[in-house]
Structures are given as structure tokens and as C-alpha cells.
Amino acid sequence: MNENKYFKFSNNVIIIPLIIVLLIWTVYWIEIHFHINFNKHGVYPRTFSGLQGIVLSPLIHGSLKHLYNNTIPIAVLTASLVYFYRGVYVKVILYGILVSGIITWCIARPSYHIGISGLIYVFASFIFFKGIFTKHFRLVALSLLVVFIYGSLLWYIFPVKENISWEGHLAGFLTGLFFAIFIKTPIPYKQKYVWESENYNEEEDVFLSHFDEKGNFIEQKEELEEEQKSNQITYWYTFKKSDKDNL
16 A cells, blocks of 8 residues: 555544544533532442443543543544554554553552543554554654653653552553554555665666766767767758749
């Protein structure tokens, strides 16, 4: 698959992030409007009732600040995932929710773990490592951009701050790394020039034959002769006798 077909904009680049953002904001609006608290539907580790949080916890946020801090990163990373990895983004989203949620359920402290930040770490980790593994210049550039913008997220996979589910962040980070290794994605091939071929021979290169060892231009006699021939103008004459010549 060439680059023009691979890196192609589609409506999903806008629609998918928009749907996710609308979902998390709608859930929070329902909590505020109807005075409901959904925190108990988050992940509660190693309990049967806590399993529901594997699917529901990404939609639940504890405060407006919590929701706002997650909105921009999830929108940007989702759009990047859909555009640059359009062949596998559905797997990364769905499996990312399940796998990161299960890991959180297994390793986290006894508390309700909520928020979509775990999925943010899945996307950031997957995009970074997948770009590095593929070695494609555009995907590597995306990886570096993710590090530049969201590199500080790495600190929050450790218990550096209270009331933050670092276990959920760690679970998302490990999930993204796992997906980057094992989920196969089509990579656009880079068009190779003639001199990049394994069978390339400089002596047979027509272009290089115009230069000597020091890089000086050499005029090819055969080409000059052919060019001169092609530039020659041939004139054809038709001789006709006039009537006066017959008199």
C-alpha cells in the first residue's frame, strides 16, 4: 500500500473522537442534572461487582476538572489513532478498554477507579511504540510529537500523587505497549530510488556516466552526435521548369 492510499483523511477521524467526547460529557451531565453518582460503577479491584467498571469506568469522571483534563487528550489521540492506524483502530479502542480494565481490576488498590485516562495511556503508548517499531518516517514523527506533547504523562504511571489511579495509567501504558508489539498493521511502503536497490551498479548508471571520479561533467560524444543529428534541418527542393524555358 502506497502512502497516498494509506494516509487518507476520512470522516471517522472527526466522528469517532466526537462520539467519545460526547459520551463522557453526557454521562457527567446526567450525574449533575439528576443528582446521581456513578462512581460505584467504576472498577473495584478483585470483586465481582467491580467487573462492571471494566466497561463503564471510562465514561465516569469524578469532577468537572477531571473530565476537562481528559477531554482534549482523548480527542487528539483518538483522531491520531484513527488517521494513522485506520486498519486497527477499532481493535485498539475495544480491546484497550477491556485489557487495561482487567489489568486495573487485578493490580489496583481497593478503591473505585474511574475515568478515561487509562484509555488515553493505551493510545499514547500504542502510537509511540508502534511508530518506533515500524520505522516509517511519518509514524516515527507522530511518535516524537506524542512524546513532546504528552511525555509528562509518563510520571503518572507511578504513585507520585494521591487520589490518582496510577494503576489504571500503568495498565493502559502496558496495554498500549503490548498492542504495539502484537497487533499487526499494514504499513505504507516507501518508494525506493534506483540507487537504493541491492543490485544497483554505478557503472551502469546512465546519469553517473556523465561525471568523472572528481564529479566533473563529461559530455558524451555519442549523445552529442545524436543530438546534432536530431537538430539538423533537411531541406527538400522541387525543381519545376517554367513556360519561359520552353520558348
